[in-house]
Amino acid sequence: MAQDELSNLRIDKQQGAKRPARKKRLLMAALLGAAALVALFVSRGLFTPTVAVESATVAMVYPSQTFTLLNASGYVVAQRKASVASKATGRLEWLGVEEGSRVKKGDILARLENRDAEAARDQAAAGLVTSRSTLEEVKAELQDATLNYDRQKDLVGQGITSRAEYDVAEARYRRATAAVSGATSAIRGAEASLRGAGVALEYTLIRAPFDGVVLTKNADMGDIVTPLGAAANAKAAVVTLADMDSLMVETDVSEANLEKVQVGRPCEILLDAFPDSRFRGVVHTIVPTADRSKATVMVKVRFVDKDRRVLPEMSAKVAFLERPVTPAEQKPRTALNPAAVATRNGKSVVFKVAGSKVLETPVRLGSKLGEMQEVLSGVKSGDKIVLKPLEKLVNDSKIKVAEK
Numbered sequence: 001m002a003q004d005e006l007s008n009l010r011i012d013k014q015q016g017a018k019r020p021a022r023k024k025r026l027l028m029a030a031l032l033g034a035a036a037l038v039a040l041f042v043s044r045g046l047f048t049p050t051v052a053v054e055s056a057t058v059a060m061v062y063p064s065q066t067f068t069l070l071n072a073s074g075y076v077v078a079q080r081k082a083s084v085a086s087k088a089t090g091r092l093e094w095l096g097v098e099e100g101s102r103v104k105k106g107d108i109l110a111r112l113e114n115r116d117a118e119a120a121r122d123q124a125a126a127g128l129v130t131s132r133s134t135l136e137e138v139k140a141e142l143q144d145a146t147l148n149y150d151r152q153k154d155l156v157g158q159g160i161t162s163r164a165e166y167d168v169a170e171a172r173y174r175r176a177t178a179a180v181s182g183a184t185s186a187i188r189g190a191e192a193s194l195r196g197a198g199v200a201l202e203y204t205l206i207r208a209p210f211d212g213v214v215l216t217k218n219a220d221m222g223d224i225v226t227p228l229g230a231a232a233n234a235k236a237a238v239v240t241l242a243d244m245d246s247l248m249v250e251t252d253v254s255e256a257n258l259e260k261v262q263v264g265r266p267c268e269i270l271l272d273a274f275p276d277s278r279f280r281g282v283v284h285t286i287v288p289t290a291d292r293s294k295a296t297v298m299v300k301v302r303f304v305d306k307d308r309r310v311l312p313e314m315s316a317k318v319a320f321l322e323r324p325v326t327p328a329e330q331k332p333r334t335a336l337n338p339a340a341v342a343t344r345n346g347k348s349v350v351f352k353v354a355g356s357k358v359l360e361t362p363v364r365l366g367s368k369l370g371e372m373q374e375v376l377s378g379v380k381s382g383d384k385i386v387l388k389p390l391e392k393l394v395n396d397s398k399i400k401v402a403e404k
Contacts, residue, residue: 050398050399050400051390051392051393051397051398051399051400052399052400052402053351053358053386053387053389053390053393053399053400053401053402054386054387054401054402055353055384055385055386055387055401055402056336056337056340056384056385056386056387057382057383057384057385058334058335058336058375058379058380058381058382058383058384058385059334059335059336059372059381060332060333060334060335060381061332061333061334061335061369061370061372061374062268062278062329062332062333063325063328063329063333063369064268064278064319064321064325064329065319065369065370066369066370067321067322067323068268068319068320068321068322069260069320069321069322070253070257070260070261070319070320071317071318071319071320072251072253072299072317072318072320073251073315073316073317073318074249074250074251074252074301074315074316074317074318075249075250075313075314075315075316076247076248076249076271076311076312076313076314076315076316077247077248077249077250077312077313078242078243078244078246078247078312079243079246079247079248079300080210080212080242080243080246081215081240081241081242081243081312082209082210082240082241082242083218083236083237083239083240083241084109084206084208084209084237084238084239084240084241085206085225085227085236085237085238086110086112086203086204086206086225086227086238087203087227088112088117088200088203088204088225088227089224089225089226089227090112090113090114090204090224090225091112091113091222091223091224091225092110092111092112092219092220092221092222092223092224092225092235092238093111093112093113093114093221094110094111094221095109095110095217095219095220095221095238096108096109096110097109097110097214097217097239098214098217099214099215099216099217100213100214101213101214102212102213102214103208103211103212103213103214103241104208104211105208105209105210105211106207106208107207107208108205108206108207109206109207109208109214109238109239110205110206110219110238110239111204111205111206112204112205112206112225113204114201114204114205117197117200117201117203117204118201120197120200120201121194121197121198121200121201123197124190124193124194124196124197125194125197127190127193127194128187128190128191128193128194130190131183131186131187131189131190132187132190134183134186135180135183135184135186135187137183138176138179138180138182138183139180139183141176141179142173142176142177142179142180144176145169145172145173145175145176145177146173146176148169148172148173149169149170149172149173151169152165152166152168152169152170153166153169206238206239208241209241210241210243211243211245212241212242212243212244213241213242213244214239214240214241215239215240215241215242215312216239216240217238217239218235218237218238218239218240219235219237219238219239223235225238242312244306244308244310245306247303247310247312248284248300248301248302248303249269249300249301249303249316249318250298250299250300250301251298251299251301251316251318252291252294252296252297252298252299253296253297253298253299254295254296255290255295255296255297256295258286258297261283261286261299261320262283263283263284263285263286264282264283265282265283265320265321266280266281266282266321266323266324266325267280267281267282267283267301267318267319267320267321268280268281268318268319268321268325269281269301269303269318269319270316270317270318270319271310271314271315271316272314272315272316272317273309273311273314274309276332278330279303279304279305279307279310280303280304280305280324280325281301281302281303281304281318282301282302282304283299283300283301283302283320284300284301284302285299285300286298286299286300287299287300299318301318333366333369333374334374334375334376334379334380334381335369335372335373335374335375336350336372336373336375336379336385337371337372337373337387338371338372338373339387339388340385340386340387340388340389341363341365341373342389342393344360347362348362348363348364348365349361349362349363350363350378350379350385350386350389351385351386351389351393351397352379352383352384352385352386353384353385353386353399353401356398356399356400357396357397357398357399358386358393358395358396358397358399359396360394360395361378361379362378363375363376363377363378363379364376364377364378386399
């Protein structure tokens with residue numbers, strides 16, 4: 001039995017031969033995977049040393065920046081502005097405007113309760129009619145008295161009538177003459193009363209003093225309006241009105257730079273609300289007094305072109321220029337720092353930052369814009385580019401942007 005068990009113990013030579021072949025295949029697969037991984041790392045630049053660089057941004061530059069003498073900041077201010085109110089005191093019955101409403105000179109903006117003023121006007125008009133009727137009556141009396149007086153004068157001269165009758169006729173004539181004079185004066189008084197009543201009625205109508213735009217509405221229907229606003233909860237001004245054609249930029253200029261500013265000097269105005277727009281301006285006046293606390297002088301700059309987008313109290317920056325801006329210089333141009341331009345194979349290139357790498361990009365350059373260089377093609381405003389690129393920097397190089 002033991003002999004049978006020993007006879008069953010054999011070595012499988014074929015199974016032993018299969019194991020080295022499997023090991024070889026596994027080894028080859030590992031080597032191929034490692035080679036592919038190395039190739040992947042190389043293709044992605046993981047073994048390439050990182051280059052530390054500085055970056056700059058391509059920007060839009062206006063040509064006027066190259067001949068700017070001085071920059072100052074200020075605010076848009078309406079030179080003609082009014083808080084419109086009434087000379088009468090009353091309850092606001094009607095309001096016909098709101099913020100932003102454009103009005104013409106003489107337009108009715110609001111109305112106070114005016115029934116009492118209308119009644120006073122009607123009463124004055126009726127008084128004038130009565131006075132005129134009275135004048136007609138006394139004129140008729142004067143005419144009759146004049147005829148009687150002339151007749152008695154002739155008769156007394158002929159001795160036909162008595163002196164007493166003549167005296168009565170003369171007195172009547174004088175009374176009629178005085179009555180006509182008094183009635184005439186009464187008419188003038190009635191006309192003055194009617195004009196006064198009309199003025200009082202007009203005071204209840206709040207009109208625009210000039211062409212402009214309503215900036216604020218200070219009262220609503222039902223509010224009590226009084227000229228001085230002394231009463232509790234009373235309103236003095238109903239609306240605030242501004243003449244938009246009188247808008248100017250008021251800016252403070254340092255005394256040390258005042259010699260660079262002259263009346264009539266061309267300017268360029270930049271409003272924070274419209275950073276992509278430039279407005280032509282000119283120095284309108286230099287206020288003849290200085291602010292001793294700030295050592296500045298106020299300068300008012302007038303807009304050459306009217307624009308309905310410009311509103312009072314907008315913040316503004318003013319560039320005082322050596323000369324006026326030509327039409328060709330009114331549009332911005334793409335520009336970059338000249339230090340970002342390198343030469344590769346006889347061509348001007350820049351290195352655009354794309355994440356952690358750079359892309360070598362050919363560019364076509366234009367004219368100089370002060371310290372900046374105009375670029376006609378290749379990059380656009382907002383692109384980040386490498387500043388002062390090194391010779392070892394090539395396309396697809398791995399970079400690290402230095403923090404400023």
